[in-house]
Amino acid sequence: MAAPTEQRDEGGIFGTQREDLWWVPPTIIAIGFTAFIVYSTWAAWVGEHFFTGLPEAAAAAQGTNYLSPFYSPCLLQGCEHGFLAGVIPLEIGTISPAFFILWAPLGFRATCYYYRKAYYRSYFADPPACAVDEPRDDYQGETSFPFILQNIHRYFLPFSLALVGFLTYDAILAFKFSGGWGIGVGSIVLSLNAILLATYTFGCHSLRHLVGGGKDCFTCDEGDETVAKKSWDFVTFWNENHMLWAWLSLFWVAFADLYVRLVSMGVIQDLHIVF
Numbered sequence: 001m002a003a004p005t006e007q008r009d010e011g012g013i014f015g016t017q018r019e020d021l022w023w024v025p026p027t028i029i030a031i032g033f034t035a036f037i038v039y040s041t042w043a044a045w046v047g048e049h050f051f052t053g054l055p056e057a058a059a060a061a062q063g064t065n066y067l068s069p070f071y072s073p074c075l076l077q078g079c080e081h082g083f084l085a086g087v088i089p090l091e092i093g094t095i096s097p098a099f100f101i102l103w104a105p106l107g108f109r110a111t112c113y114y115y116r117k118a119y120y121r122s123y124f125a126d127p128p129a130c131a132v133d134e135p136r137d138d139y140q141g142e143t144s145f146p147f148i149l150q151n152i153h154r155y156f157l158p159f160s161l162a163l164v165g166f167l168t169y170d171a172i173l174a175f176k177f178s179g180g181w182g183i184g185v186g187s188i189v190l191s192l193n194a195i196l197l198a199t200y201t202f203g204c205h206s207l208r209h210l211v212g213g214g215k216d217c218f219t220c221d222e223g224d225e226t227v228a229k230k231s232w233d234f235v236t237f238w239n240e241n242h243m244l245w246a247w248l249s250l251f252w253v254a255f256a257d258l259y260v261r262l263v264s265m266g267v268i269q270d271l272h273i274v275f
Contacts, residue, residue, distance in 0.1 A: 013125065015133040022129040030122035032247070036254055040102070043070050043257050047096030049264040050257070052186075058266025063178035066186040066270070068257040069193055070098050073166045104159035109250070111153035113205045114242050154206040164201050167194040177274050184272025186263060193249075193256040200245040203238030211235055 016022070043050075050068035052061040067074055075097045109115055120126045127134040142150045171194040174187040201207070212232035238245065262268045 013133055013135045014128060016129075016131055018129070018131055022132060026122040026125075026128055029118050032250075033119060033122065036250055039254055040070065040106075040257075043068070043254075043261070044096055044098035044102055047098065049261045050098070052260060052264045052270075054264070057264040060266045060269045061263045064184065064186060064263065064270050064272065065173050065176050066190060066260045066263060067170050067173075068260040069167055069170070069190070069197075069253050070102060070257045072101065072163070072170050075100060104156060105163055108153070108156035108160040108201075109246075111150045111156065112246065113153070114246050116150060154210075157201075157204060157206050157210070160201050160204075161207075164194065164198050167197055170194070177272060179274040182272055182274035184270050186259060186270045187272070189256050189259050193252050196245065196249040196252050199238050200242070200249040202235060203240075203242045203245055204235070205239065205242075208232055208235040208239055 014023075048056060050071040051057070051074060052064040052066045121128055125134055126136070142148055167190075171187070171191040174190040175181055175183055177184070211228065211234075213226075213228040259268075263270045
């Protein structure tokens with residue numbers, strides 16, 4: 001008896017027999033991606049109001065020590081924040097220091113295995129959803145330019161791991177105020193940002209393969225309790241919800257920048273207690 005063939009409409013692109021709202025997820029993803037790209041590009045371009053400790057910050061922001069994650073580590077002369085302060089001889093009014101930093105996290109996210117699936121579906125409709133016709137008949141995968149460049153994802157991993165360290169350091173400094181150590185809303189915002197970025201980075205598929213020693217099979221050896229296996233299990237724990245951490249960290253990093261920016265401009269006042 002012949003195997004049943006797949007039944008699909010012959011309506012060209014988006015032809016399908018699915019009756020659910022399959023188009024909603026890719027549409028929401030496209031809106032979310034676009035909003036983040038527009039905001040992050042603008043925030044990186046302006047090159048100001050990214051640190052509440054700079055002279056340009058509003059009087060209400062003085063005493064706080066908040067640095068936008070888009071500008072971390074702080075490389076600008078006069079920033080005096082962190083151990084890399086002033087590494088690049090830039091002054092306010094020249095090229096934004098964010099452009100020396102954002103290439104690493106953006107490259108890491110743009111080539112991420114989950115994000116590839118998300119924007120392939122939402123922007124390229126390739127495919128727009130399961131069992132839905134796509135605009136092209138052939139499939140070449142990521143074997144030709146420019147998509148073959150997606151394979152450099154693993155090389156962005158060390159920079160992203162370093163960024164987790166920088167943002168953790170920034171989160172610690174966010175509890176330091178002019179009058180001493182304390183806690184503020186900005187301290188919590190930047191701490192959550194470091195945590196969410198860590199959960200996303202530590203769930204990376206490339207990191208799981210790396211810490212696992214490049215093995216293709218752990219279950220082949222029962223009772224495997226090696227350091228590689230335990231490390232692989234740790235990364236797998238976070239990898240199981242990689243999509244969740246990807247979106248939460250993407251949203252929160254933009255929110256953290258916005259919060260620092262509004263405090264620096266004096267639009268809102270940070271609530272904090274100094275011990």
